[in-house]
Amino acid sequence: MPRLEDVEVGQRLPTVEATVDQAQLIRYAGASGDFNPLHWEQRFASLVSPTGGVIAHGMLNMARVSGLVTAWAGGPTKVKRLAASFRAPCPVGTTVRYGGEVAAIDPATRTATLSLWAELEDGSRVVDRRSSRAVVQLD
């Protein structure tokens, strides 16, 4: 649980890498109730997907980034705000790198604003670091 006094702008959260496979998307669909066939049916995805194929739920990538935040912050009760911008599509089967960095600190409220991202190996911004943020209560 980071204390205000120990946190600096530019400090990075540990990066995590994970591959998004079809089984995970089906599992996420079941857990969240989001059964949009864009995330599991190639025929439907070929009609509507920006890639022409099955893509991951934006909210699954947001959840994984959020997991980095809660681990760093000391649990879900510390998270006051979360915002994610799903800029690039995340094709099924790709490897995603998730990360975050302290962007600002407010000593008055003892909060830190983190910038967050999820990126593919080619640099595509699945969760765009320019507009994805978390506000975290510090100790």
Place this chain on the structure above:
Amino acid sequence: MREYALATGGQDPVYTADPADVPPEEVVAPPTFAACFTVTRAAEVLVADTELGAHPALIHSSQEYDFHRPVRVGDVLECTPWIADIVSRTRVELLTLQVDCVDAGTKDPVVTGRGSLVFLTGSVAGSRGETNHAPP
């Protein structure tokens, strides 16, 4: 909540703990668990509204949450989805969907969600709803 945590790669052992060791009412939801009662449910309401003309050919382009208090196992929430904005462009319609979630007992705010949905128009909009499942 356990299944959600496992499906999203949650590492916190609290979600898989035996209820005898960790009482369920002490388990706090992962922040994005709010998706289950905001994005998912509200999108269902939208697509079911034939007057609105929304259809399942949509892409979720952004999402934000303000957490007023943590969500715990056993909470009963009242969630009200409403359309905060609609913008029409040439090939897409952008819809901002807000969901206000309050404690069903006290009516105190719990979570406010705000998401942007992009509805693809043009060739896809011509074939709405279930017909989208047909092959090209």
